[in-house]
Amino acid sequence: MTVVNNQSIEDKKCLVAGGAGFIGSHLVEHLLNSGAQVTVLDDFATGKRENLSFAEADERLQVIEGSILDSRNVSHAIEDCELVFNLATLGVRHSIKNPIANHKVNARGSLNLLEAARGLRTLIRYVHVSSSEVYGTAREDSIGENHTTFPHTVYGASKLAGEAYARAYNITYGLPASIIRPFNIFGPRSHFESDAGEMIPKSILRALTGNPILVFGDGSQERDFTFVSDAVEAMSKIALESTLIGSTINIGAGKAISIKALAETIIKLTPTTNKGIEYSEPRPGDLKRLLCKSDFAQRRIDYSPRVSLSQGIEEVIRWFRDNQYQWENWLNLETGKNWL
DSSP states (O other), rough: OOTTTTEEEOOOOOETTTTTSSSHHHHHHHHHTTTOOEEEEOOOOSGGGGGGGGGGOOTEEEEEEEEEOOEEEEEEEEHOHHHHHHHOOHHHHHHHOOHHHHHIIIIIIHHHHHHHHHTTTTTEEEEOOOOOOGGGGSSSSSSSSOOOOOOHHHHHHHHHHHHHHHHHHHOOOOOOEEEEOOOOOOTTTOOSSSSGHHHHHHHHHHHHTTEEEEEESSSOOOOOOHHHHHHHHHHHHHOOOOOGOEEEEEEEEEEEEEHHHHHHHHHOOOOOOOOOEEEEOTTOOOOBBBBBHHHHHHHOOOOOSSSSHHHHHHHHHHHHTTTTGGGHHHHHOOSSTTTT
């Protein structure tokens, strides 16, 4: 059970916008395991009902199909909630080919949810989940919360707009909002498909099915990968920590690895099926380096990642192997250059 300053998630009524997505579904699972009641609002554009199959018989879970852009859906979903988590989003590759739609969900959708939360008498905490993409390429060795924000894509810019709205609602209306900037979360159920696909699950699926791992550019880009269980535990702790109202908090592993080295790690862990690396042209708007400095979270919520990169990759490989019957269908959904 998550407990901070003698406060507990148990019996709290929570809303998770985007709760059928990869990270959202893991947060829902964590909240239910901690004794909470959870409402999910999701339009299933990228989220999946099967991501919530672990709780299909749990009466504490309510799933509302609807968009964060529809104020009626938002008002219905948020009613009487105490903790609100905004994870509704469209991703970075999606923004390259659909910038307007991406902005609407990530920025205007966030504003819709904040406005609904403003009138909520039961609200204890509002947690806005942003992204490390708001920083752009690291200009220092590691990125602390005060690092310059210089997003390279509409996704990064729209996530920055969403968190700016959350700060404005905190300052102007006293909304008890906290902002989280996670760094490259991965784990079971992570997106491999279409423009939502991420490097680790896409690469594992390709390696297990006898296809080369795709690396865009020369592979020197560096990322800080955070296992999903570490990230959602941090989110729930931040939701209970009243001294973090109005704060921005980084969540990452604090270790950078190049995309080439990541691909080589996956190759070593799939030795009988992989076909090596295939290099292609760089991805538009790609960042050169992201490395999280999470000292603030360490001090305030005793944040310390428990799952290493290699352990996490092995977990994702196991998840794919447990779902081997889906591989043929999944390969049809995995698009290589998924920003086109």
